[in-house]
Amino acid sequence: MKFESKPIKEHEEVPLADNGELETLVEHFKNRSARRENSHSSRSGCYVVCVGDWSEDYGRDAQLAEIVGLVGAQGDRVVGSETIKQRRPDPATVLRSGKAKAAAERAVRLGANMLIVDAELKPSQIRNLEDLTGMPVCDREGVILNVFLRHAKTQTARIQVEIAHLSYLKPLICGLGLEMDQQAGGIMAGRGPGETASELLARRLDKRLAELKKSLRRVQIAGEAQRKRRGQCKRIALVGYTNAGKTTLMNHLASTELVAQDMPFVTLDTTVRCLTRHGGDVLLSDTVGFIRRLPNRLLASFATTLAELREATLIVPVVDASDPEWEMHLETTHKMLVTLGADEIPRYYVFSKADRLATLPSKEALEIVSSGHDYQFISNQDKEAIGELKETLIGRARADLRRTKLYVPYDASKAMEIVYRSCRVVETETKPNGLLFSLEAESYVIDQIQRQRPIQRRSTEQ
Ligand SMILES: Nc1nc2c(ncn2[C@@H]2O[C@H](COP(=O)(O)OP(=O)(O)OP(=O)(O)O)[C@@H](O)[C@H]2O)c(=O)[nH]1
Numbered sequence: 001m002k003f004e005s006k007p008i009k010e011h012e013e014v015p016l017a018d019n020g021e022l023e024t025l026v027e028h029f030k031n032r033s034a035r036r037e038n039s040h041s042s043r044s045g046c047y048v049v050c051v052g053d054w055s056e057d058y059g060r061d062a063q064l065a066e067i068v069g070l071v072g073a074q075g076d077r078v079v080g081s082e083t084i085k086q087r088r089p090d091p092a093t094v095l096r097s098g099k100a101k102a103a104a105e106r107a108v109r110l111g112a113n114m115l116i117v118d119a120e121l122k123p124s125q126i127r128n129l130e131d132l133t134g135m136p137v138c139d140r141e142g143v144i145l146n147v148f149l150r151h152a153k154t155q156t157a158r159i160q161v162e163i164a165h166l167s168y169l170k171p172l173i174c175g176l177g178l179e180m181d182q183q184a185g186g187i188m189a190g191r192g193p194g195e196t197a198s199e200l201l202a203r204r205l206d207k208r209l210a211e212l213k214k215s216l217r218r219v220q221i222a223g224e225a226q227r228k229r230r231g232q233c234k235r236i237a238l239v240g241y242t243n244a245g246k247t248t249l250m251n252h253l254a255s256t257e258l259v260a261q262d263m264p265f266v267t268l269d270t271t272v273r274c275l276t277r278h279g280g281d282v283l284l285s286d287t288v289g290f291i292r293r294l295p296n297r298l299l300a301s302f303a304t305t306l307a308e309l310r311e312a313t314l315i316v317p318v319v320d321a322s323d324p325e326w327e328m329h330l331e332t333t334h335k336m337l338v339t340l341g342a343d344e345i346p347r348y349y350v351f352s353k354a355d356r357l358a359t360l361p362s363k364e365a366l367e368i369v370s371s372g373h374d375y376q377f378i379s380n381q382d383k384e385a386i387g388e389l390k391e392t393l394i395g396r397a398r399a400d401l402r403r404t405k406l407y408v409p410y411d412a413s414k415a416m417e418i419v420y421r422s423c424r425v426v427e428t429e430t431k432p433n434g435l436l437f438s439l440e441a442e443s444y445v446i447d448q449i450q451r452q453r454p455i456q457r458r459s460t461e462q
């Protein structure tokens with residue numbers, strides 16, 4: 001099977017911008033950043049408040065560092081920050097009012113014109129906090145969406161991010177109710193009889209969301225033909241926490257020149273390239289990174305892109321070994337693989353940025369976190385190790401198919417599904433309570449079928 005190593009052609013004609021009133025209004029209510037709030041000052045800034053119930057200082061510092069990094073990636077400057085330990089959030093404002101006011105005073109003294117709260121806030125909580133502090137407030141989801149908006153370059157990524165962003169904005173905009181009617185009265189011509197400005201806006205936002213979803217579907221259908229052509233190729237997917245070094249590794253392994261930067265969510269699109277020479281049977285893909293508490297809206301919007309991971313022959317979790325939080329990053333990656341239904345696929349772990357480590361973690365610790373799968377430490381400067389890794393990955397992806405006989409009882413529906421989805425059935429024999437298959441499949445698929453309890457029970461009964 002030959003596969004041409006060409007970049008995916010995006011649909012250029014998919015309409016994105018709505019140049020009319022909706023754009024003006026969305027822009028008006030768009031999740032604020034310090035730059036936009038104070039467009040006169042090029043060095044306006046944010047004050048970050050990190051909320052949590054940490055048992056150790058270490059977890060608190062790491063959470064703060066992460067949100068500060070995200071604010072930087074959305075293009076803003078952090079002028080100050082603090083952490084507030086709080087077990088239960090205040091229902092109206094998440095932060096207790098005294099603490100919120102004190103934080104806002106410190107923020108103003110430092111010249112901030114936006115308060116970033118590292119928590120998931122409801123639209124009403126954002127409004128209450130803004131009333132209480134007198135400052136524009138942006139929550140964690142808003143910051144992540146801003147970063148995605150800033151980095152979305154291709155049409156697919158832009159549509160996916162815009163869908164997530166508009167769904168986030170909708171309750172914020174519509175919840176403004178009367179105030180919104182007064183502000184928008186002048187702008188919004190074409191209001192139906194008895195329809196308030198916020199109702200009209202909700203209707204338009206819904207229409208826009210429906211258009212975007214249709215556009216996304218069109219782009220995805222166009223990509224499906226390309227995916228089908230790749231169907232017979234072995235696929236290796238690089239996955240992992242954002243900023244782990246996935247794209248850097250892809251560039252070294254597949255001689256690509258994709259953008260890799262010390263910043264979260266630089267990659268938002270899946271890029272697929274041949275790992276073997278002159279087109280060939282092994283493909284490598286670079287994917288959007290993960291983060292703890294990834295907003296559900298973004299996950300839903302990127303669901304189809306990420307669902308491709310399920311088709312991989314080999315998953316390569318890339319872990320930044322130099323990050324003090326690497327174990328949490330790995331845990332987040334594992335949870336995402338479970339959510340995406342890709343946790344049964346064979347894995348080969350790569351611990352990146354080894355050049356930054358004085359000592360490597362102990363073998364025992366690594367075996368536990370990699371749950372017995374093989375792993376390798378790598379540094380982007382070590383060409384020899386990268387060459388070896390490439391050979392190992394190609395070898396793993398091409399692992400031979402096994403031919404075997406397997407009895408599957410009728411009531412083992414999950415096992416039946418795996419047989420028909422992932423095996424080549426050579427022969428089927430009917431038995432009183434099930435089917436005896438002669439089939440061909442990769443070893444892990446056979447193991448997966450055998451792990452289904454009813455089969456083990458019944459096959460020994462036979
Ligand atoms: N010192 C060192 N830096 C590395 C290594 N690998 C990657 N980096 C750096 O780590 C940063 C992030 O690398 P990327 O490859 O963009 O990470 P990513 O996982 O693709 O990140 P996102 O696409 O943003 O999720 C970049 O500044 C790289 O130069 C390595 O082995 N050693």
Ligand SMILES: [Mg+2]
Pocket residue numbers: 246247248259260266267286
């Ligand atoms: Mg990347």
